[in-house]
Amino acid sequence: MFIQTEQTPNPATLKFIPGEVVLDSGTMFFESKDAAGISPLAEVLFDVEGVSAVFLGSDFITVENDGADWNVLKPSILGVIMEHYTAGLPIVTGEATVEVADDDADPEIVAQIMELLDTRVRPAVARDGGDITYHGFKDGVVYLRMQGACSGCPSSTATLKHGIQNLLKHYIPEVESVEPIE
Numbered sequence: 722m723f724i725q726t727e728q729t730p731n732p733a734t735l736k737f738i739p740g741e742v743v744l745d746s747g748t749m750f751f752e753s754k755d756a757a758g759i760s761p762l763a764e765v766l767f768d769v770e771g772v773s774a775v776f777l778g779s780d781f782i783t784v785e786n787d788g789a790d791w792n793v794l795k796p797s798i799l800g801v802i803m804e805h806y807t808a809g810l811p812i813v814t815g816e817a818t819v820e821v822a823d824d825d826a827d828p829e830i831v832a833q834i835m836e837l838l839d840t841r842v843r844p845a846v847a848r849d850g851g852d853i854t855y856h857g858f859k860d861g862v863v864y865l866r867m868q869g870a871c872s873g874c875p876s877s878t879a880t881l882k883h884g885i886q887n888l889l890k891h892y893i894p895e896v897e898s899v900e901p902i903e
Contacts, residue, residue, distance in 0.1 A: 776869030
């Protein structure tokens with residue numbers, strides 16, 4: 722098995738591409754070993770000293786470090802991923818709960834927001850090793866959460882404010898701004 726790695730715009734994250742399916746659908750973001758209970762792969766990645774977050778995409782794994790040297794950390798992560806796939810172990814054993822704080826938002830506007838996020842935004846952030854999730858629309862404000870390499874990335878604020886906000890405002894006049902949630 723050959724696992725490729727790619728740098729991301731976030732220097733604290735590295736994207737690992739195992740050349741095999743990671744998740745059949747959706748994404749999962751874990752910020753601690755306790756939260757990773759439904760993913761045996763994420764759990765063992767947290768056993769590597771220096772790993773602070775794990776993001777699973779369709780065909781990649783993004784790992785965030787807590788300031789450790791990638792030259793030291795990368796071989797251990799590659800070994801864990803390779804062992805996991807070679808042993809034929811499952812990537813996930815349960816389903817993640819998704820928090821969507823959807824209030825009284827107009828379903829048509831929410832559908833338009835979701836369509837733009839799914840077709841225009843998510844594929845672009847996935848190329849950088851991350852994802853963006855919708856968490857509500859209230860009083861003209863769209864609430865989104867950056868995950869994976871996009872979480873904590875120095876350019877994530879610019880991505881939200883200049884990229885995503887401008888895109889949503891252009892197509893959906895009811896959108897006035899975009900705000901991140903933690």
